[in-house]
Amino acid sequence: MNKRPIVLLGLIALIIATAMGFQTYQKHRSGDSRFKIVQACDLLTPEIARKIGGQQMVAAPQIKEVKTDSTMTTFCVYRAGNKSVSLAVRSPLNQKGLDYNNEAFKNPALGGQTVAGYGDKAFWSPTFAQFNVLKNGRWYIFSNGVNIPSQRSANDAQKLAAQVDF
Numbered sequence: 248m249n250k251r252p253i254v255l256l257g258l259i260a261l262i263i264a265t266a267m268g269f270q271t272y273q274k275h276r277s278g279d280s281r282f283k284i285v286q287a288c289d290l291l292t293p294e295i296a297r298k299i300g301g302q303q304m305v306a307a308p309q310i311k312e313v314k315t316d317s318t319m320t321t322f323c324v325y326r327a328g329n330k331s332v333s334l335a336v337r338s339p340l341n342q343k344g345l346d347y348n349n350e351a352f353k354n355p356a357l358g359g360q361t362v363a364g365y366g367d368k369a370f371w372s373p374t375f376a377q378f379n380v381l382k383n384g385r386w387y388i389f390s391n392g393v394n395i396p397s398q399r400s401a402n403d404a405q406k407l408a409a410q411v412d413f
Contacts, residue, residue, distance in 0.1 A: 280383070281339060281345060281383055281384040281385075282338070282339055282340055282341060282344075282345075283338065284319045284321070284338045284340075285321070285336045285338050285385060285413075286321050286323075286336070287321040287322050287323035287334045287335060287336045288306075288309070288321070288323035290323070290334060290336070290411045290412065290413050291323040291325070291332070291333070291334040291407075291411060293306065293325070295332075295407075295410045295411060296325035296332045298410065299332050299391055299406060299407050299410060300325065300327055300330055300331075300332050300391075301330075302327050302328070302330075303327060304325035304326065304327045304330075304332055305325060305326055305327060306323075306324070306325055307324040307325060307326045307331070309322060309323065309324070310322040310324065314340075315344075316340075316341075316343070317339065317340055317341055317343035317344035317347055318337050318338065318339055318340060318344040318347065318348070319337075319338050319340055320335055320336065320337045320338070321335070321336050321338070322334070322335045323335075326394075329393050329394050329395075330392065330393055330394070331390070331391075331392075331394055332390070332391050332407060333389070333390045333391075334387065334388065334389055334390075334407070334411065335387075335388040336385060336386070336387055336388075336413075337385065337386040337387075337388070338385050339384050339385065344384075345384045348381060348384055348385065348386045349381065349384070351379075351381075351386065352367075352368040352369075352370065352379070352381045352386075355370040355372065355379070356372075357372060357374040357375075358372075358373055358374060359371065359372050359373075359379070360373070360401070362378070362401070362405070365378075365380045365382075365405070365408055366380040366381050366382030366383075366387070366413075367381050367382050367383070368380075368381045369381070369408075371401040371404070371405075373401075375396065376390060376392070376396035376397065376399035376404075377389065377390050377404065378390070378401060378404035378405055378407075378408055380408060380413075382413060385413075387408070387411075387413055389404045389405075389407045389408045389411070390404055390407075391403045391404050391406065391407040392404070
């Protein structure tokens with residue numbers, strides 16, 4: 248009986264198993280970057296807050312992150328006098344969170360006005376005086392101006408978004 252075919256089959260099986268194990272390792276090691284949690288204060292730095300706020304902005308006591316079964320939202324706020332500069336980032340933790348973020352940008356609620364040129368999709372919410380950007384499945388919420396939302400402008404919030412590398 249010739250053992251060559253059996254040895255050859257065994258060698259092929261070993262190569263396939265090794266290759267599959269390596270692919271699994273690579274996928275596990277690299278992860279899906281869409282599900283990486285982004286910390287808002289990693290993006291909104293004191294330098295950006297000072298530049299946008301036009302004065303020395305002081306980090307406000309940070310709002311505790313909010314975690315659900317599908318998203319993690321982090322916050323970063325700087326204040327000076329009656330002005331504030333802020334960013335909230337809602338990172339999806341899984342496909343459900345990704346779907347939730349994407350759905351919010353299909354038909355912006357409460358009179359949201361679509362804005363071109365930012366991320367994958369963007370809209371200004373006059374009701375909340377916030378500029379919302381969807382990029383790579385993450386929802387970024389920018390706010391900039393006086394502490395009275397009705398007196399904030401889309402233009403000011405967009406100036407902040409333009410300074411943040413997200």
